[in-house]
Amino acid sequence: MKILSIFTKQKKFEEQLLNGEMEYSSYYKDSFKRLKKNKAALFCLGVILFLVLLALFAPVVSPYDPTYQDYASVLAPPSSKHLLGADEYGRDILSRLIYGTRVSLSIGILAQILASVIGITLGAIAGYFGGAVDTLISRIMEIFAAFPDLLFAMAIMTFMGQGLQNLFIALGLLTWVRTARLIRGSVMQLKEKEYVEASKASGGTSFRIITKHLIPNCLSTVIVLVTLGIPNAIMYEASLSFLGLGIQPPTPSWGNMISSAQSFISFLPVYSIVPGIAIMVTVVAFNIFGDGLRDALDPKLRA
Amino acid sequence: MFQYISKRLFQTLLVLFGISLITFILLQVVPGDPVELMLEKRADAQTIARVRHELGLDVSLPQQYLNFLKGAIHLDFGKSYFTKEVVITALVRCFMVTVKLASMSFLFAVVLGVACGMAAAINRGKWIDSVLMTISIVGVSAPSFWIAIILQIIFGLKLDLLPISGFEGPVFFILPSIALGTRYAGSIARITRTSMLDVIKQDYIRTARAKGVKEGLVIMKHALKNAMIPIITLVGTELGNMLTGSMLIERVFSIPGIGKLAVDSMSNRDLPLLEGTVMYIAFVFVIVNLLVDISYAFIDPRIRYGKGAN
Numbered sequence: 001m002k003i004l005s006i007f008t009k010q011k012k013f014e015e016q017l018l019n020g021e022m023e024y025s026s027y028y029k030d031s032f033k034r035l036k037k038n039k040a041a042l043f044c045l046g047v048i049l050f051l052v053l054l055a056l057f058a059p060v061v062s063p064y065d066p067t068y069q070d071y072a073s074v075l076a077p078p079s080s081k082h083l084l085g086a087d088e089y090g091r092d093i094l095s096r097l098i099y100g101t102r103v104s105l106s107i108g109i110l111a112q113i114l115a116s117v118i119g120i121t122l123g124a125i126a127g128y129f130g131g132a133v134d135t136l137i138s139r140i141m142e143i144f145a146a147f148p149d150l151l152f153a154m155a156i157m158t159f160m161g162q163g164l165q166n167l168f169i170a171l172g173l174l175t176w177v178r179t180a181r182l183i184r185g186s187v188m189q190l191k192e193k194e195y196v197e198a199s200k201a202s203g204g205t206s207f208r209i210i211t212k213h214l215i216p217n218c219l220s221t222v223i224v225l226v227t228l229g230i231p232n233a234i235m236y237e238a239s240l241s242f243l244g245l246g247i248q249p250p251t252p253s254w255g256n257m258i259s260s261a262q263s264f265i266s267f268l269p270v271y272s273i274v275p276g277i278a279i280m281v282t283v284v285a286f287n288i289f290g291d292g293l294r295d296a297l298d299p300k301l302r303a
Numbered sequence: 304m305f306q307y308i309s310k311r312l313f314q315t316l317l318v319l320f321g322i323s324l325i326t327f328i329l330l331q332v333v334p335g336d337p338v339e340l341m342l343e344k345r346a347d348a349q350t351i352a353r354v355r356h357e358l359g360l361d362v363s364l365p366q367q368y369l370n371f372l373k374g375a376i377h378l379d380f381g382k383s384y385f386t387k388e389v390v391i392t393a394l395v396r397c398f399m400v401t402v403k404l405a406s407m408s409f410l411f412a413v414v415l416g417v418a419c420g421m422a423a424a425i426n427r428g429k430w431i432d433s434v435l436m437t438i439s440i441v442g443v444s445a446p447s448f449w450i451a452i453i454l455q456i457i458f459g460l461k462l463d464l465l466p467i468s469g470f471e472g473p474v475f476f477i478l479p480s481i482a483l484g485t486r487y488a489g490s491i492a493r494i495t496r497t498s499m500l501d502v503i504k505q506d507y508i509r510t511a512r513a514k515g516v517k518e519g520l521v522i523m524k525h526a527l528k529n530a531m532i533p534i535i536t537l538v539g540t541e542l543g544n545m546l547t548g549s550m551l552i553e554r555v556f557s558i559p560g561i562g563k564l565a566v567d568s569m570s571n572r573d574l575p576l577l578e579g580t581v582m583y584i585a586f587v588f589v590i591v592n593l594l595v596d597i598s599y600a601f602i603d604p605r606i607r608y609g610k611g612a613n
Binding site: 242243 | 322326440441444449543565569581588
């Protein structure tokens with residue numbers, strides 16, 4: 001009786017499939033469905049998109065050029081002319097804030113791309129080949145992880161000199177270890193799977209197996225890591241710029257704005273307050289969206 | 304146990320060696336010749352050669368590295384180029400200030416974080432939970448130096464309650480400790496909540512309740528105790544971060560700690576001081592992490608045989 005009911009169920013299922021009443025749903029489709037249910041994450045995705053648009057269209061949106069100095073309104077309080085006031089050189093704070101979005105987002109994203117490239121390559125090599133290669137790479141990772149983060153970034157910035165490009169490198173070098181560790185772990189598990197064996201049996205080279213089979217299967221992990229890594233990088237950029245080791249004025253960055261605003265906290269508190277709020281909103285948005293993405297893509301990663 | 308500790312000690316030595324190598328290599332690529340920078344281009348070739356010899360910069364690079372390593376082992380990093388103070392003296396003096404600041408904020412973060420996390424877990428789904436968790440995510444996401452400035456504006460300038468810079472007495476500690484601790488309090492609150500919720504689901508909690516144990520006792524004795532391990536793990540790693548994170552806070556409040564020393568030596572290109580500071584901070588960071596790891600092995604025997612053996 002029971003067996004029969006299974007057969008009828010199976011038949012019904014096949015019929016539904018044939019009639020197009022039901023469709024197969026892929027892994028990413030499923031994840032997207034799960035993500036759509038998470039309202040907070042969707043809202044934060046909206047915030048992120050807004051920030052990206054703001055960064056892209058900064059010249060159109062901002063009322064002034066961020067480096068234009070209007071000496072008549074030095075340290076002017078918020079008014080209809082300067083919505084958030086003007087800084088010590090009479091530059092419009094709102095415009096500098098909008099241009100700061102460019103710096104923060106691009107550094108966050110590019111640093112994470114660099115970190116992912118290094119992390120995936122070394123992690124996959126260590127996990128796939130094992131043995132002496134793994135030991136060597138793991139020791140290198142240990143050393144990098146043991147260096148205090150901020151100090152390491154500061155040291156690199158001091159030694160390589162300031163500038164946007166060096167900031168990417170410093171922040172990329174800072175965060176690749178986490179990616180490498182997770183990829184190494186996943187690759188070590190995945191390489192025991194049947195499809196890897198099948199690929200080997202049909203003459204697939206190690207390079208092919210790693211790039212065609214192993215890395216694509218780690219993709220969801222990487223997506224989550226990048227999303228959660230961006231706010232980290234933004235925070236480090238702000239910290240370094242605040243210490244005067246990151247983005248140099250007159251290029252506006254939220255960190256160096258807070259740094260210069262520090263001398264004027266009693267005249268113009270709004271000058272210190274708004275860049276911090278911008279950092280906070282961006283970081284919160286990426287964190288909540290990243291958490292949602294993690295829950296949707298890879299619930300195992302939850303920790 | 305002994306095997307685990309000796310293995311971790313060996314790893315730590317290796318890491319320290321790696322750090323010294325990286326520090327040394329980084330110092331070699333600093334733009335500008337330190338001797339010329341120090342003598343401000345006024346000296347003739349002979350003087351430059353003499354100073355170069357005095358500083359031990361006239362030997363081959365591997366030899367220089369060995370000398371540096373030898374000095375580092377004896378805690379001898381030479382003298383600062385500018386203030387002529389012996390580096391290790393300056394390090395110890397500044398480090399004591401940072402330790403004071405970090406331990407105050409550590410206390411603040413742990414007490415506030417665990418209390419908020421527990422309150423949120425007990426009231427799961429109610430408004431207290433959402434309010435506390437929203438505050439904690441804001442705390443985690445706001446840069447500490449910005450919180451410091453906001454505190455200065457509110458308590459120093461508007462209310463005129465607390466001093467906004469310097470480090471002369473206990474009152475001076477309050478704002479910096481809060482500013483440094485907020486971020487960690489936020490992350491501790493979040494992990495406490497998650498960990499508590501995990502534990503509350505367990506059968507032994509239900510058993511304790513069914514036995515008629517008072518709710519307060521269930522939470523304090525059965526739940527919190529078992530929820531402690533993830534919290535301690537986080538607290539341990541954050542302790543090291545707090546020591547370096549204090550750099551930013553020291554800058555805002557002009558506190559003469561190790562972070563200020565690091566930033567100053569970087570901007571002055573004071574190489575011996577810089578070498579010393581980087582090595583010293585890294586050393587403390589690594590040792591703190593080692594101690595935290597060893598203490599887990601005592602708290603949770605599983606680590607010794609499971610993760611530790613790997």
